[in-house]
Amino acid sequence: xxxxxxxxxxxxxxxxxxxxxxxxxxxxxxxxxxxxxxxxxxxxxxxxxxxxxxxxxxxxxxxxxxxxxxxxxxxxxxxxxxxxxxxxxxxxxxxxxxxxxxxxxxxxxxxxxxxxxxxxxxxxxxxxxxxxxxxxxxxxxxxxxxxxxxxxxxxxxxxxxxxxxxxxxxxxxxxxxxxxxxxxxxxxxxxxxxxxxxxxxxxxxxxxxxxxxxxxxxxxxxxxxxxxxxxxxxxxxxxxxxxx
Amino acid sequence: xxxxxxxxxxxxxxxxxxxxxxxxxxxxxxxxxxxxxxxxxxxxxxxxxxxxxxxxxxxxxxxxxxxxxxxxxxxxxxxxxxxxxxxxxxxxxxxxxxxxxxxxxxxxxxxxxxxxxxxxxxxxxxxxxxxxxxxxxxxxxxxxxxxxxxxxxxxxxxxxxxxxxxxxxxxxxxxxxxxxxxxxxxxxxxxx
Numbered sequence: 260x261x262x263x264x265x266x267x268x269x270x271x272x273x274x275x276x277x278x279x280x281x282x283x284x285x286x287x288x289x290x291x292x293x294x295x296x297x298x299x300x301x302x303x304x305x306x307x308x309x310x311x312x313x314x315x316x317x318x319x320x321x322x323x324x325x326x327x328x329x330x331x332x333x334x335x336x337x338x339x340x341x342x343x344x345x346x347x348x349x350x351x352x353x354x355x356x357x358x359x360x361x362x363x364x365x366x367x368x369x370x371x372x373x374x375x376x377x378x379x380x381x382x383x384x385x386x387x388x389x390x391x392x393x394x395x396x397x398x399x400x401x402x403x404x405x406x407x408x409x410x411x412x413x414x415x416x417x418x419x420x421x422x423x424x425x426x427x428x429x430x431x432x433x434x435x436x437x438x439x440x441x442x443x444x445x446x447x448x449x450x451x452x453x454x455x456x457x458x459x460x461x462x463x464x465x466x467x468x469x470x471x472x473x474x475x476x477x478x479x480x481x482x483x484x485x486x487x488x489x490x491x492x493x494x495x496x497x498x499x500x501x502x503x
Numbered sequence: 504x505x506x507x508x509x510x511x512x513x514x515x516x517x518x519x520x521x522x523x524x525x526x527x528x529x530x531x532x533x534x535x536x537x538x539x540x541x542x543x544x545x546x547x548x549x550x551x552x553x554x555x556x557x558x559x560x561x562x563x564x565x566x567x568x569x570x571x572x573x574x575x576x577x578x579x580x581x582x583x584x585x586x587x588x589x590x591x592x593x594x595x596x597x598x599x600x601x602x603x604x605x606x607x608x609x610x611x612x613x614x615x616x617x618x619x620x621x622x623x624x625x626x627x628x629x630x631x632x633x634x635x636x637x638x639x640x641x642x643x644x645x646x647x648x649x650x651x652x653x654x655x656x657x658x659x660x661x662x663x664x665x666x667x668x669x670x671x672x673x674x675x676x677x678x679x680x681x682x683x684x685x686x687x688x689x690x691x692x693x694x695x
Contacts, residue, residue, distance in 0.1 A: 285575065285576065285674070286575050286670050286671050286673070286674030286675075287671060287674070288667060288668075288671050455636055455637030455638065456637065458604075458607040459607075462604075466695055467695050468694060468695055469675070472671075472672070472675060473672075476667075476668050476671050476672070477663050477668065480662050480663040480664060480667060480668070481661050481662045481663050482662075483662060484661060484662020484663075485662065492643075492659075492662065493619065493621060493627070495659075495662070495664070496621055496624050496625075496627060496645055496657070496659070496664075497572070497624070497645075497656075497657060497664065497666050497667065498623060498624045499565070499568050499569070499572055499624075499625075499647060499649075499656045499657070499666070500568060500623075500647065500649045500650070501623070
């Protein structure tokens with residue numbers, strides 16, 4: 260345990276150091292001082308996608324639709340406790356209550372999360388992660404960081420993901436079953452997302468001359484838009500006629 | 504010569520009613536609807552023929568300003584001929600890259616949700632593309648009238664801006680060619 264617990268602390272120490280690195284040129288969208296290492300990770304990730312994730316996602320997409328939906332609901336339900344931890348840390352009462360109601364309803368009447376009756380009852384999932392919490396607390400984004408198997412991110416988002424895994428109530432319990440179920444849920448979500456976004460991901464990974472840069476530039480804009488809400492999104496719009 | 508014209512020009516600018524030319528949120532929503540309709544009918548019917556998409560871009564988007572922004576600082580040092588050639592090459596690139604992507608959205612419907620006035624940066628129309636195979640996609644359309652005409656200036660899908668992405672990509676490709684704009688112009692239409 261103690262060895263695992265040190266990982267996020269180490270990452271937190273790196274965070275301010277990497278956050279200071281400047282962007283390479285005026286049109287770069289994110290600081291990428293770790294590009295060399297990132298490209299090695301990207302090479303690995305692309306290979307894993309080609310050989311494992313993409314074919315499995317095809318198989319997942321070929322499942323009968325009710326089975327697919329049931330698995331997606333099950334996986335989404337098990338992500339809620341971690342969402343709630345971050346809703347609480349972000350003092351998002353509304354999001355917490357929605358996720359709490361959702362978890363309670365779908366875990367019981369929804370047969371262990373296989374059915375999503377909460378959405379019909381108006382209880383939407385309010386996704387939250389610790390990277391987002393760190394952003395809200397004022398931690399800098401840090402450098403772009405693509406990690407083997409974990410994929411694209413920033414120093415902040417990956418540090419957040421480590422803390423999310425360690426603080427997930429389903430991993431912390433005495434019952435090993437809940438941790439295994441949570442891991443399976445993550446796998447289901449990866450396959451489901453890969454299948455649903457096949458056109459976009461295939462184009463980024465296999466139909467661009469530099470898939471590393473294409474993924475990086477797409478990821479970072481999408482993540483920033485997710486973090487900021489409408490206000491930050493409005494700030495992000497370019498003034499085409501003031502730029503020289 | 505210029506001195507004689509300047510006061511006349513100034514007066515005519517002052518006399519032009521602002522409301523008559525300023526783009527409204529309602530007009531921006533209407534523009535979005537007509538673009539979407541043309542894409543759904545003509546572009547899809549043309550089955551990825553880049554000419555049809557090129558023509559659509561020319562009529563709705565400010566390709567002049569977009570090309571200038573995408574090339575960035577090197578635009579200033581470029582000759583008139585280089586600028587024109589870059590704009591042509593960039594338009595062909597965009598048509599080739601995005602024109603064929605609409606088949607991914609077969610069976611989708613699009614809802615115009617709202618329009619926000621961002622002042623000098625123009626008006627942003629928010630739409631939701633309902634994709635049959637997955638969650639809906641939020642697409643925002645940014646319009647501006649600052650060129651003197653009501654023009655589309657950017658399309659942002661789930662936070663990913665076409666302008667920002669292509670500016671970053673063009674910057675990389677130019678760096679790879681040692682900043683040689685002519686080399687980039689030759690290669691650009693086929694790049695992805």
